[in-house]
Amino acid sequence: MKRIVLFVLTNVLVVVVLGIVASLLGVNRYLTGTGLNLGALLGFALVFGFGGAIISLLISKPVAKWSSGVRVINQPANADEAWIVDTVRKLSERAGIGMPEVGIFEGAPNAFATGAFRNSALVAVSTGLLQGMNHEEIEAVIGHEISHVANGDMVTMTLIQGVMNTFVVFLSRVIGYAVDSFLRKGDDRSSGPGIGYYISTIVLDIVLGFAAAIVVAWFSRHREFRADAGSAQLLGRKQPMINALARLGGMQPGELPKSVAAFGITGGIGQLFSTHPPLEDRIAALQNAQV
Numbered sequence: 100m101k102r103i104v105l106f107v108l109t110n111v112l113v114v115v116v117l118g119i120v121a122s123l124l125g126v127n128r129y130l131t132g133t134g135l136n137l138g139a140l141l142g143f144a145l146v147f148g149f150g151g152a153i154i155s156l157l158i159s160k161p162v163a164k165w166s167s168g169v170r171v172i173n174q175p176a177n178a179d180e181a182w183i184v185d186t187v188r189k190l191s192e193r194a195g196i197g198m199p200e201v202g203i204f205e206g207a208p209n210a211f212a213t214g215a216f217r218n219s220a221l222v223a224v225s226t227g228l229l230q231g232m233n234h235e236e237i238e239a240v241i242g243h244e245i246s247h248v249a250n251g252d253m254v255t256m257t258l259i260q261g262v263m264n265t266f267v268v269f270l271s272r273v274i275g276y277a278v279d280s281f282l283r284k285g286d287d288r289s290s291g292p293g294i295g296y297y298i299s300t301i302v303l304d305i306v307l308g309f310a311a312a313i314v315v316a317w318f319s320r321h322r323e324f325r326a327d328a329g330s331a332q333l334l335g336r337k338q339p340m341i342n343a344l345a346r347l348g349g350m351q352p353g354e355l356p357k358s359v360a361a362f363g364i365t366g367g368i369g370q371l372f373s374t375h376p377p378l379e380d381r382i383a384a385l386q387n388a389q390v
Contacts, residue, residue: 140272148265156257159213160200160221167211169202169223179229183241187222190242193333194249196220203229208350212244213253220248227350236346239330239339246329252322259318263311271303312372319374324384337385344385348378 155162163169175181180203187201197218208227214220222244229237247253279296327344331337375381 140269144265144269144272147268148261148263152257152261152264156215156253159215159253163211163213163221163223164202167204167206167223169204169221171200171202171221182234183224183229183237186238186241187245190238190245190333191248194245194329196245196249199245199248208232208347210240210244212247214248215253217248217251220253222248231350232343232346235339236343239334239343242330242333243326243340243343245333246326247322250322250325250329252326255322256315256319259315260311263315267304267307267311271300271307274303275299316372316374320376323375324381327381327385328388331385331388337388341382341385344378344382 164171172180172184175184183203184201188198191198197220199212199214199220199222202221202223204223204225206225206227208225208231210222210224210228212220212222222241224237224240228240232240275296275298276292278299279292279294282295283293327340328337330340334340376384
């Protein structure tokens with residue numbers, strides 16, 4: 100709950116800072132003079148940037164269950180399921196978080212954690228992961244996902260995405276309005292913004308959206324290194340996590356739905372937009388870590 104409050108306050112402060120900067124630079128006087136209501140734009144940026152991100156966070160668990168076909172283990176049906184639940188319970192207690200829901204989904208090797216609150220999260224592993232790894236490696240992967248929950252990564256990434264959304268919405272419309280005003284010098288603007296505003300805003304939403312995605316992906320990669328180290332700490336040694344990552348390198352990882360892809364054990368495309376660092380970099384970081 101503290102992280103949720105932090106999320107709200109951070110987004111509000113971002114909007115306040117944008118308003119102060121606009122006032123200090125005189126941008127607000129120019130925009131107001133040309134017909135743009137800066138206060139309304141700041142409010143819209145806050146609602147859009149904060150609202151979409153917080154809603155996606157709050158519904159992350161049911162969406163993940165539905166989109167991944169997760170079967171929650173309410174009552175273990177066999178020894179393997181009992182072992183998975185006991186492992187999640189043991190590592191959760193070590194991490195100091197509440198027992199998450201535990202689930203299994205059909206598919207190639209992968210796993211993920213999600214949920215708005217660290218004491219009521221969801222940890223799910225795929226059938227491919229369970230079939231392709233030994234118990235020690237699976238335990239390390241579960242430790243990685245538990246670390247995501249304990250570190251509050253779901254809220255942190257939502258916070259970053261919300262801030263980026265706010266900046267994109269605000270900047271694209273301010274710049275779009277400035278471009279439109281330049282193109283329509285001397286024209287009557289009482290009827291509202293012209294085509295220059297709409298075209299500029301659409302283009303800037305796309306361009307700035309890509310730039311924001313690069314920033315979010317960078318934070319996500321940094322968080323993966325931390326979760327790897329967290330798994331090693333929970334297990335008391337780093338070799339199981341190193342072995343699990345090496346094993347993943349010889350597998351074809353399964354794709355996860357976009358809503359939980361950043362919290363999987365592996366995934367992402369390209370260097371700039373990848374949510375996960377290369378496996379060899381993660382292994383090297385663990386080998387050099389002091390655990």
